[in-house]
Amino acid sequence: VQDDPSNVTRFLVVGDSPGPEVSGNCRTSLVVLVKDEVGVLERLLKSFASHGVNLSMLESRPLPSRPWEYSFFIDVSGHVGDQAVAAALAEIEEIALSTRLLGSYPVAS
Numbered sequence: 001v002q003d004d005p006s007n008v009t010r011f012l013v014v015g016d017s018p019g020p021e022v023s024g025n026c027r028t029s030l031v032v033l034v035k036d037e038v039g040v041l042e043r044l045l046k047s048f049a050s051h052g053v054n055l056s057m058l059e060s061r062p063l064p065s066r067p068w069e070y071s072f073f074i075d076v077s078g079h080v081g082d083q084a085v086a087a088a089l090a091e092i093e094e095i096a097l098s099t100r101l102l103g104s105y106p107v108a109s
Helices: 040-050 083-095
Strands: 026-035 054-062 069-077 096-105
Touching: 026 040, 026 083, 040 069, 040 083, 040 096
Parallel strands: none
Antiparallel strands: 026 069, 026 096, 054 069
16 A cells, blocks of 8 residues: 555566567666675676666675575666677676576666
8 A cells, every 4th residue: 555656566578589679768677696705796887887777776695595695686777789788798797606697678757
């Protein structure tokens, strides 16, 4: 129950494909697992910045069964098919223990 008229709820469809075609107004979501090392988050962020990819959300969660290792839920502006996003993701894969692309989808208007 919500009484704030600006509050919205979005639902996403989860599937096997990366999402819609490149539209110029997409967001891409991924989960990145990293080992606890000095500067690992900085290296992740620099990978996006060096390719001009904007982060719209970054959230960390500790891995319950692996002490000192974390997963980062990341949303970036752009589609996985965009050259800049693809290049940043390629760099991220070299830094991370694992990377999971959740998909690309249109940004709500």
